[in-house]
Amino acid sequence: MMVSTWLSAALWLAACVMAGIHDQTTTNSDGIRSIPLRTHTLQQPYLDSDMQSRWFDFGGDTIIRADQYIRLTSDRPSQAGWIFSRVPLTATNWEIELEFKIHGDGTLHGDGFAMWLTKQRATGGDVFGSTDRFEGLGIFFDTYKNNRPGTVFPYVMAMVGDGQKPYDKANDGKDNEFMGCSARGIRNANTPTKAKLTYFQDKSLKLELQYKKEDQWELCFETSEPPTIPSVAYLGFSGETGELSDNHDIISVATKNLYDTKSRPDNSGSAGGGRGGSTKGKPAKKESSGSWTWFFFKVIAFFGLVGGSYVGYTAWRTQQRRAHRF
Structure with a gap:
């Protein structure tokens, strides 16, 4: 029961920290x-x-x-x-x-x-x-x-x-x-x-x-x-x-x-010679590396916080058991 309560608290704390980090991140109208x-x-x-x-x-x-x-x-x-x-x-x-x-x-x-x-x-x-x-x-x-x-x-x-x-x-x-x-x-x-x-x-x-x-x-x-x-x-x-x-x-x-975070159009086009000979370039692929980097950063931070809290809790419980022996 105590472990379950502790895990809930740790998850809640991790969520709060991640929310705090997310609140500092902004995206403007240009997708930056x-x-x-x-x-x-x-x-x-x-x-x-x-x-x-x-x-x-x-x-x-x-x-x-x-x-x-x-x-x-x-x-x-x-x-x-x-x-x-x-x-x-x-x-x-x-x-x-x-x-x-x-x-x-x-x-x-x-x-x-x-x-x-x-x-x-x-x-x-x-x-x-x-x-x-x-x-x-x-x-x-x-x-x-x-x-x-x-x-x-x-x-x-x-x-x-x-x-x-x-x-x-x-x-x-x-x-x-x-x-x-x-x-x-x-x-x-x-x-x-x-x-x-x-x-x-x-x-x-x-x-x-x-x-x-x-x-x-x-x-x-x-x-x-x-x-x-x-x-x-x-x-x-x-x-x-x-x-x-x-x-x-x-x-x-x-x-x-x-x-x-936004896809940008490819303006290079084609070097067609006559009237109507040019064609539009293919749309650029969406540059999602920033989004994925931020996502993995949040995941790593989340599990790092939970893992660190668990190690700290385990060490505390061990110390408590040793204290009870005396």
């Missing part, structure tokens, strides 16, 4: 399903009970205030700080939504901060507080204009590093730029400032910014020919100040794995 990645997410209080982060390492001048922010640099000269994930982001398609704050008291300010998806991790340097000659993708939020005529600052720029080419700091990365946009008003903004980077392997890379009005996203850049990001790439953030300074704060990071 998103699943949160806890390993690449930062939210208050940022640290565990032992004052460490399970999924991120940090160093340099980074300060973590558990109820407010992760401060990469304070509003003081010659500061540099970083925070990097401990495990690589291996998802094929993903979305990273970052809330940040660039602010300070000075009329003149600098230098800026960066978001990284690179093979290198947790190494300080002189490219917005992280190492130069990186391999992967860097997104630079540059607030100080060195030598780039005709460009309005602050400027947000993407660079694709091959592990050999250095960042041209003297010219604000002009020769390194993959894509970018001006973002006047991103510093000391009156509304929460955010960046949303969305990547579909071999299909698209898009960066959107929010700084003018809440829930109003401005397209910074978008391409249907995205760069190849290393299969083992760590998510990180770093900031730097020189003679001029600012506070560079990370408020939150939400990373999601994306799955396309």
Whole structure:
């Protein structure tokens, strides 16, 4: 009777956990399903009970205030700080939504901060507080204009590093730029400032910014020919100040794995020569890998929870029997 009651309770608990996971999963009108990645997410209080982060390492001048922010640099000269994930982001398609704050008291300010998806991790340097000659993708939020005529600052720029080419700091990365946009008003903004980077392997890379009005996203850049990001790439953030300074704060990071659950039409058609010679391509098969992956994940989690609970219950019963002998 007790075992039956315990199994019922365990199954109920497992169902609740699975429902909780399912509630965090959303599918938009385009059929894109998103699943949160806890390993690449930062939210208050940022640290565990032992004052460490399970999924991120940090160093340099980074300060973590558990109820407010992760401060990469304070509003003081010659500061540099970083925070990097401990495990690589291996998802094929993903979305990273970052809330940040660039602010300070000075009329003149600098230098800026960066978001990284690179093979290198947790190494300080002189490219917005992280190492130069990186391999992967860097997104630079540059607030100080060195030598780039005709460009309005602050400027947000993407660079694709091959592990050999250095960042041209003297010219604000002009020769390194993959894509970018001006973002006047991103510093000391009156509304929460955010960046949303969305990547579909071999299909698209898009960066959107929010700084003018809440829930109003401005397209910074978008391409249907995205760069190849290393299969083992760590998510990180770093900031730097020189003679001029600012506070560079990370408020939150939400990373999601994306799955396309809808079938997409094949637009390739046929290369027929005369009028009426072309034919429609066959409909693409429904991409159900995301659905099946999520299904198996739920099944494994379910039985893992039930099995773990059973082992714990068995150990408890054994301990009880031994106690009764004395």
